[in-house]
Amino acid sequence: MSLNGKVALVTGGAQGIGRAVVQSLLQSSAKVVMVDLNKALGEECKAQLDAEFGEGNCTFIECDVANGDALRDAFQSTVGQFGRLDIVINNAGITNEKDWEKTIQVNLTSVIKGTYLALEHMSKEYGKQGGTIINVSSMAAFLHSPHQPVYTATKHGVIGFTRAMADAAIQGDYGVRINALCPAFVDTPLLQSVEDEDNMGKFVKFKDDFKRSMTKFGVLQPSLIAEGMMRLITDTSLHGAVMKITCSKGIHFHTYEPMSA
Numbered sequence: 001m002s003l004n005g006k007v008a009l010v011t012g013g014a015q016g017i018g019r020a021v022v023q024s025l026l027q028s029s030a031k032v033v034m035v036d037l038n039k040a041l042g043e044e045c046k047a048q049l050d051a052e053f054g055e056g057n058c059t060f061i062e063c064d065v066a067n068g069d070a071l072r073d074a075f076q077s078t079v080g081q082f083g084r085l086d087i088v089i090n091n092a093g094i095t096n097e098k099d100w101e102k103t104i105q106v107n108l109t110s111v112i113k114g115t116y117l118a119l120e121h122m123s124k125e126y127g128k129q130g131g132t133i134i135n136v137s138s139m140a141a142f143l144h145s146p147h148q149p150v151y152t153a154t155k156h157g158v159i160g161f162t163r164a165m166a167d168a169a170i171q172g173d174y175g176v177r178i179n180a181l182c183p184a185f186v187d188t189p190l191l192q193s194v195e196d197e198d199n200m201g202k203f204v205k206f207k208d209d210f211k212r213s214m215t216k217f218g219v220l221q222p223s224l225i226a227e228g229m230m231r232l233i234t235d236t237s238l239h240g241a242v243m244k245i246t247c248s249k250g251i252h253f254h255t256y257e258p259m260s261a
Ligand SMILES: NC(=O)C1=CN([C@@H]2O[C@H](COP(=O)(O)OP(=O)(O)OC[C@H]3O[C@@H](n4cnc5c(N)ncnc54)[C@H](O)[C@@H]3O)[C@@H](O)[C@H]2O)C=CC1
Pocket: 011, 012, 013, 014, 015, 016, 017, 018, 035, 036, 037, 038, 041, 063, 064, 065, 066, 091, 092, 093, 094, 106, 136, 137, 138, 139, 182, 183, 184, 185, 186, 187, 188, 189, 190, 191
């Protein structure tokens, strides 16, 4: 499906999963803004993508998503440059059990802020044309590990927030679809940080248990996650969905039991 004329903003777009979905979006003829903390990575990524897709199709904005004003400016710059915003992927995330407040700030608070900023630029409640938002959670929300308790909490929070906002979008007639995506282990630099005491603090001693899970459940490639994201973007029937991507079941969806009285 062509996304010609559509504009996407991807946080954490310079590496890993975000880089993979940026590539897929450009392959589908969307314009893409990569928002990332890492200036060197972002500029290198933009140069590569300009060479592959031609200049003028992607932009890199250096921004710490934990800085609300900077994130707001990134959204404004996106609309200023491309004239509209249709797709927002709140993907940036870290795992740091030492600086766990930072983990909450990046993985949850910034996803909430990014969702609200996206609605300011896409929702009919603001007189805009509609759009779609993907918030990135993790299978850690279904299979917790003692290795990363706060990371696990943030990913649970992303799902709860996303499902609640999807209901708000329906009741408020926002015209915006909002979905969550929960990858299992994915072969990116983030996954390598499982070894780092600087990241994992006292919980690093549980890393072998985590690595056994990786061996048991397998490790995915970022390209499959990008495929899942493209499905959430293009399948207009999906709203309030919790997509799970695992080695055993591939791309599938979590089903919630209806609440009984
Ligand atoms: N790699 C994995 O096994 C899994 C990752 N995820 C989630 O997928 C998302 C992407 O993760 P990966 O691609 O694996 O990570 P990664 O570390 O490979 O890439 C993350 C990107 O986000 C950027 N970033 C980090 N903090 C930022 C900040 N404060 N502001 C702006 N940019 C920032 C980094 O510079 C990097 O380019 C995260 O939310 C992560 O929790 C979910 C399940 C599995």
